[in-house]
Amino acid sequence: MTDETLPILYVPDPRLRKKARPVAQGDGDAVRALAARMLATMYAAPGIGLAAPQVGSDLRLIVVDVGGKETPAPMVLVNPEIIAASREMEVREEGCLSLPGQYADVERPARIQLRWLELDGTKREAEADGLLGVCLQHEIDHLNGVLFVDHLSALKRNMLLRKLAKELKARESRD
Template sequence: MPVRPIVRFPDPRLRAVATAVSSFDAALAALAADLLDTMREAPGIGITAPHIGVAQRVVVLDLPEAGVSYYVNPEVIAASGDVQRHPEGSVSMPGVVEDVERPAWVSVRYQDLTGAPQEITAEGLLSVCLQHEIDQLDGIFWTQRLSRLKRDRVVKKYQKIQSGVRA
């Protein structure tokens, strides 16, 4: 499947709420395959349809310990009161990372590529990635989870990278 262009920060499409998928068909399977190829080319371990300019609720993850997984219409249904900090970044803002604090575990309800309902409770990297990508589907770019000071630093560093100035 083709590698698609990635929408780059600060494109307003990254702040739009994605719409629910209602057709579980060949077009969805093709979108999922394009997302996987695009994510691997980026490179990254997670991507959403909005990252390639498609406003649909589709997430693809490829984690070292779990392999490739697809989440359609995911939503967090429960979250830990305990938190963890983990470095995060985005295929839409390559070259910068910062620690983000999130619940230590989450339960997520979603559909697979055939439309079958699924539920998962995740911790560790999978939990971080699911929360990060679901935020993206909800129009919350990862930098919005940072303090204003850290967010300003990340944006400034990214701007330097984009202008070719060594950060």
């Protein structure tokens, strides 16, 4: 881990279940520094999204990049909120940096409309669908203490969490 990256919290860390607080005007410098380190952490993981609670911060801040290595398109969203969602649903496989190696099909709205602030305070609003829409919903869930496994049946969720606990324990014994 370099100075630029941050440690990622794993389930069952209780900080992943806390609702993040809105970024306030006085948080500007800290948020810019945190956003840069979150992007570095996300790319190093590697992942396509990361929420501040996943690195131990209680701020409503997410970073995403679904552009891929050839066409990176990093986005930093401060205080993001979903203001509308389609009735049409779509199922996609999801994973999470806080649940390494665990994947499951999750049903979410196919399209969302969201509102957020840029790092410079500019207000933005946009529609998102496809991979970007899913990624944004997943990361905004983190800001509310919700994990992708919470969208699964109790049986599937418990199987996945038991498997993760076993893998993390095995990883710790190797280290």
